[in-house]
Amino acid sequence: MVDFEQPLNLEHEYLLDRDCTTLSRHVLQQLHSFSADAQDLSALMSRIALAGKLIARRLTRAGLVEDALGFTGRTNVQGESVKKMDVFANQVFISVFEQSGLVCRLASEEMEKPYYIPENCPLGRYTLLYDPIDGSSNVDINLNVGSIFSIRRQQGEDQDGTAADLLRHGHDQIAAGYILYGPSTMLVYSIGKGVHAFTLDPSLGEFILSSENIQIPTHGPVYSVNEGNFWQWSEPIRDYIRYVHRHEGYTARYSGALVGDIHRILFQGGVFLYPGTVKKPEGKLRLLYESAPLAYLVEQAGGKASTGTQDIMDVIPDHLHTRTPLILGSREDVELVESFIADRRRQTEEQTVLTSKG
Ligand code: AHG
Numbered sequence: 001m002v003d004f005e006q007p008l009n010l011e012h013e014y015l016l017d018r019d020c021t022t023l024s025r026h027v028l029q030q031l032h033s034f035s036a037d038a039q040d041l042s043a044l045m046s047r048i049a050l051a052g053k054l055i056a057r058r059l060t061r062a063g064l065v066e067d068a069l070g071f072t073g074r075t076n077v078q079g080e081s082v083k084k085m086d087v088f089a090n091q092v093f094i095s096v097f098e099q100s101g102l103v104c105r106l107a108s109e110e111m112e113k114p115y116y117i118p119e120n121c122p123l124g125r126y127t128l129l130y131d132p133i134d135g136s137s138n139v140d141i142n143l144n145v146g147s148i149f150s151i152r153r154q155q156g157e158d159q160d161g162t163a164a165d166l167l168r169h170g171h172d173q174i175a176a177g178y179i180l181y182g183p184s185t186m187l188v189y190s191i192g193k194g195v196h197a198f199t200l201d202p203s204l205g206e207f208i209l210s211s212e213n214i215q216i217p218t219h220g221p222v223y224s225v226n227e228g229n230f231w232q233w234s235e236p237i238r239d240y241i242r243y244v245h246r247h248e249g250y251t252a253r254y255s256g257a258l259v260g261d262i263h264r265i266l267f268q269g270g271v272f273l274y275p276g277t278v279k280k281p282e283g284k285l286r287l288l289y290e291s292a293p294l295a296y297l298v299e300q301a302g303g304k305a306s307t308g309t310q311d312i313m314d315v316i317p318d319h320l321h322t323r324t325p326l327i328l329g330s331r332e333d334v335e336l337v338e339s340f341i342a343d344r345r346r347q348t349e350e351q352t353v354l355t356s357k358g
């Protein structure tokens with residue numbers, strides 16, 4: 001017979017308390033409310049978590065399952081080769097939001113136009129923007145990949161079905177985050193009240209709080225960039241990389257998946273760069289479902305996100321798949337990169353004035 005008069009020992013109490021801090025409970029705690037909006041956000045996050053669990057399950061067994069790995073043979077709207085896992089993960093997010101009454105539109109890297117769920121539209125006031133698999137090149141070799149998500153409230157009626165209201169700055173985001181499929185599956189999110197990380201406990205099938213109120217160090221040792229593009233960058237980016245080569249205390253880390261690289265920087269500090277190149281002056285990364293959600297998250301953790309000349313959060317896209325250069329991470333490190341860009345620009349302007357006078 002259980003003696004309820006006898007208190008549990010402290011360690012059990014601590015562990016049970018920790019295990020009860022699930023993602024949906026955390027969202028409600030953060031909002032201090034059971035209002036309709038709070039319930040919506042909590043339900044949204046639970047569905048995103050379900051998508052994460054479904055994708056993690058397939059990734060875990062990918063080498064053993066028919067048709068999980070490799071290319072589909074198609075290219076997406078970005079002109080990039082589509083992998084079977086991209087298609088699967090894209091569909092997972094659609095499926096978890098069908099009949100949810102929550103999300104009326106989804107927009108993703110893998111779909112040229114927004115996807116409407118008409119039965120949700122009279123109710124669903126939210127839009128989900130997402131990168132279903134970030135770092136697809138890692139999928140076939142069993143390295144870490146991620147999913148990135150952002151939630152925006154629908155502005156107005158979208159009567160012509162063009163989702164033109166999505167072409168707004170990042171301050172419109174009401175929640176953002178990523179799921180990292182690594183040795184553990186982790187979900188990191190913010191609803192504008194700090195950044196919190198959850199680890200999937202497979203025995204419970206629940207994301208359990210593992211780090212609360214993460215603060216990114218103001219400076220860190222890591223610089224994370226594809227140096228194979230060195231000769232395609234503009235001079236100030238090359239100047240910055242020459243600077244880190246010549247100074248002690250820097251170390252390079254680049255995994256090929258933005259989510260993994262940002263996760264490291266969030267906890268340990270440093271800077272991630274995907275600058276423009278000669279061929280692609282806007283860089284590679286897409287604003288609405290890659291750069292803006294991560295900028296929201298990193299700013300919530302006390303860091304900074306920039307194109308090099310403008311805050312990422314202020315950039316207004318001109319179409320759904322707009323790209324921007326991205327410099328993201330510890331405040332001091334991002335500012336240092338920006339200072340190289342500003343210095344070069346000043347020198348060029350001075351040179352132009354001298355030439356025009358001379
Ligand atoms: P995605 O797989 O969604 O297309 O994103 C890949 C992105 C990003 O995760 C990563 O940092 C970068 O592309 C890698 O690109 P490079 O191979 O050009 O370095």
Ligand code: MN
Nearest residue numbers: 131134135290
């Ligand atoms: Mn990506």
Ligand code: MN
Nearest residue numbers: 109131133134
């Ligand atoms: Mn992707």
